Amino acid sequence: MSSKIFYFSGTGNSLAVARELSKNLSDKGSIIPLSIYRNEETAQIDTDVLGLVFPVHFMNIPDIVKCFIKKLTFKSNPYIFAIATCNGTSGASLIELNKCLDRKGKVLSSGFVIYMPGNALVTPDDIEIERLKNYKPKVTEISTTINNRSTNKIDEKDSLKTYILSAICKSLGKRLYLTPKNVSYTSQCVGCGICKKVCHLNNIEMINKRPHWGNECSTCLACFHWCPKKAVKGGKMLNKRGRYHHPQISIEDMELKIKLESATWRKS
Ligand SMILES: Cc1cc2nc3c(=O)[nH]c(=O)nc-3n(C[C@H](O)[C@H](O)[C@H](O)COP(=O)(O)O)c2cc1C
Ligand code: SF4
Ligand code: SF4
Known part of the structure; x- marks a missing residue:
């Protein structure tokens, strides 16, 4: 059995979940940042298990995750699972992801949502502490479903209202948080x-x-949160909040992951 877990993460929540999960999978699984496929035409899957771990952005899956799914080509017929990390409102993320897979002739076997500290809207301190304590047992539970190759029912509403809310949230939210136009650095x-x-x-x-920022931004907010001098500024809402990153993820984890796993992937 072989598993590959592809992740996207701005402040480490999804990476921490992917790592914890890989410890609990029967074959441990390899963790790969899906961003390394950014400039590739295709991403070939030849494993028994394919996992996707990512943050919810504007009640939906981040565009980079959608692009990644479009690039998938399959040599195997894997069991596919997804974990969306979010601050309490996953919208129709997993349903949307399943639709993307459907266009590739595949189906999401199991999908899960884990509440983590928010990196856009602020999570109150007591809830943040609780979530950081609770996500590991939740991941252990999820790994049992995956190891057993079980399917689950996605607990999200596929309603027009959710999609309209998500679209409004995205068009307003980007401006309030970070866009190529409003991002800048201070004298710090x-x-x-x-x-x-x-x-x-x-x-x-x-x-x-x-x-200097280009136009290829995914609004992951990594540059804002990881700057040691708090020098990155964006939109009104973003500038009001403090910095956050997952306590067990370091700058080196964010950076090294790309290099090492990219190298591993290129060798395989
Ligand atoms: C641009 C943006 C939009 C977000 N939208 C939502 C949302 O609609 N619902 C939600 O619950 N959390 C939302 N979040 C919070 C993240 O999903 C959450 O903090 C996630 O765990 C971050 O994971 P990461 O550290 O791996 O990037 C948003 C975060 C960002 C940066
Ligand atoms: S520019 Fe900042 S917000 Fe945009 S993708 Fe890069 S790190 Fe994320
Ligand atoms: S991370 Fe470093 S280079 Fe980037 S804005 Fe902050 S201080 Fe400047």
């Missing part, structure tokens, strides 16, 4: 380049030791 910037290192879309270029 020391030119360390960490914002560039954690950007899985390679959307930041350092010119004369200062960051």
